[in-house]
Amino acid sequence: MLNIVLPILSVLSFIAGFYIIFKKIPVIKNIPPESVQNRETFFAFLKRILKSAISVFHPKKIKMYTLIVVEKILSRFKLTTLKIHKTIELLSKDIKRKSQQEKWENQWFSYKNKDKNKK
Numbered sequence: 485m486l487n488i489v490l491p492i493l494s495v496l497s498f499i500a501g502f503y504i505i506f507k508k509i510p511v512i513k514n515i516p517p518e519s520v521q522n523r524e525t526f527f528a529f530l531k532r533i534l535k536s537a538i539s540v541f542h543p544k545k546i547k548m549y550t551l552i553v554v555e556k557i558l559s560r561f562k563l564t565t566l567k568i569h570k571t572i573e574l575l576s577k578d579i580k581r582k583s584q585q586e587k588w589e590n591q592w593f594s595y596k597n598k599d600k601n602k603k
Contacts (some may be wrong), residue, residue, distance in 0.1 A: 487553050505530070 512526050526541075 487556065491549075 515526075
């Protein structure tokens with residue numbers, strides 16, 4: 485469960501960050517160029533960050549991570565279903581054993597009743 489929640493939260497936080505940045509673009513455009521001398525401009529910074537984000541969120545990496553998470557989920561699901569199957573099997577064997585015991589007791593009592601009736 486935690487494997488699913490953390491990626492969702494990180495994606496939502498990135499979306500919120502980009503929303504805040506794009507909300508502030510008009511204010512950033514009004515900054516005079518003289519105050520940014522010898523510094524990286526916001527758009528150059530944004531371009532550099534986007535390039536690094538694209539390399540981090542490469543489709544092959546996302547596919548590999550998704551496959552790993554799906555494999556873990558399916559493995560846990562398989563383990564759970566096997567445990568449930570084993571429990572049901574044990575219960576059915578116990579019920580079958582009790583049923584056979586009741587059947588034998590019933591046959592024994594009926595046989596004994598027949599013997600009493602014959603006398």
